[in-house]
Amino acid sequence: MRYRGFGYDQLNDKYKVLVSAHTLEEDNIKIVTKIYTFGENSWETLHNFPVNPHRYLGKFVSGTLNWIFSKDGVYFNKEVILSFDLVKETYREMLLPQHDDGYGVCGQGLFVLINCLCVCFDHSDESHWTLWMMKEYGVFDSWTKLMIIPHEKLLYTYGWQHPYVEPLFISENGVVLPLNAASSQFILYNINNDVVDYHRTFGKAITLDLHIYHESLISAQK
Numbered sequence: 150m151r152y153r154g155f156g157y158d159q160l161n162d163k164y165k166v167l168v169s170a171h172t173l174e175e176d177n178i179k180i181v182t183k184i185y186t187f188g189e190n191s192w193e194t195l196h197n198f199p200v201n202p203h204r205y206l207g208k209f210v211s212g213t214l215n216w217i218f219s220k221d222g223v224y225f226n227k228e229v230i231l232s233f234d235l236v237k238e239t240y241r242e243m244l245l246p247q248h249d250d251g252y253g254v255c256g257q258g259l260f261v262l263i264n265c266l267c268v269c270f271d272h273s274d275e276s277h278w279t280l281w282m283m284k285e286y287g288v289f290d291s292w293t294k295l296m297i298i299p300h301e302k303l304l305y306t307y308g309w310q311h312p313y314v315e316p317l318f319i320s321e322n323g324v325v326l327p328l329n330a331a332s333s334q335f336i337l338y339n340i341n342n343d344v345v346d347y348h349r350t351f352g353k354a355i356t357l358d359l360h361i362y363h364e365s366l367i368s369a370q371k
Contacts, residue, residue: 151180151200154207154214158235163187165235167207167214169200184238198240199231208259210266211286212236217258217268230259230266232287246281246292262319267295269314276300278314280325296325296338302345318361 151169158165169182182198185191199218207214218231230243245268260267266283277299285291298314314336318326323340329347337346 150205152205152207152216154209154216154233156207156209156212156214156235158186159212160236163189167195167233169198193238195238207233208261208266210261210264213286215259215266218242230268243287244289246283246289246294260316262316262325267316269316280316280327296340298327298336298338298345 151171153169154167156165157163164187166185166187167182168185169180171178172181173179180200182195182200183192184195186193207216209215212235214233214235216231218229220227220229228245230245231240232243233240258268260269262282266286268281268283270279270281277297279294280296282293282295283291284293314327314329316325316327320326325336325338325340327336327338328334329336335348337348338344
């Protein structure tokens with residue numbers, strides 16, 4: 150499997166899964182991308198679909214699946230967002246926010262906070278970690294620099310050269326909950342006053358795959 154994504158087509162009230170995988174055809178290995186629609190029990194092939202995602206799992210937001218996409222297979226200088234519309238079953242490219250030279254998309258790259266697409270960057274001079282938010286989906290000018298954490302405030306161990314920080318949640322009063330996987334710690338970051346607080350709650354984070362829990366979209370029938 151190359152990459153995949155799961156999301157909801159609100160117009161047709163259907164859940165869909167997109168999968169790109171290696172397949173063997175007449176002794177030749179090919180990459181095939183297909184989409185499955187729940188309730189119809191059918192797989193459809195998506196032709197000419199890009200196959201160079203930065204990370205495997207697509208992020209669902211505003212009826213689309215999204216990946217960091219490396220154009221021509223080149224990382225860090227030709228990266229865009231690959232957006233797949235679950236209703237139209239078409240894709241397009243979106244530009245990442247403008248930033249200083251020397252940045253690279255870090256960690257998992259894309260995240261979703263308060264139903265907005267976010268992207269993380271780590272400065273190559275090892276000075277700080279930055280989180281940007283696209284406040285209006287698909288609108289380049291809505292990219293907003295949400296938070297900056299200097300590296301000296303990010304405790305990291307286990308020989309990691311860069312801190313691996315994954316934003317999990319943001320509260321209504323502007324407190325962000327990132328996970329610093331290298332130091333096995335949650336971080337509380339207040340975007341209103343730049344205060345950073347640490348809370349250790351578990352063991353080695355590199356063995357965990359953490360997610361924020363949401364109530365099911367499927368209601369029980371009585």
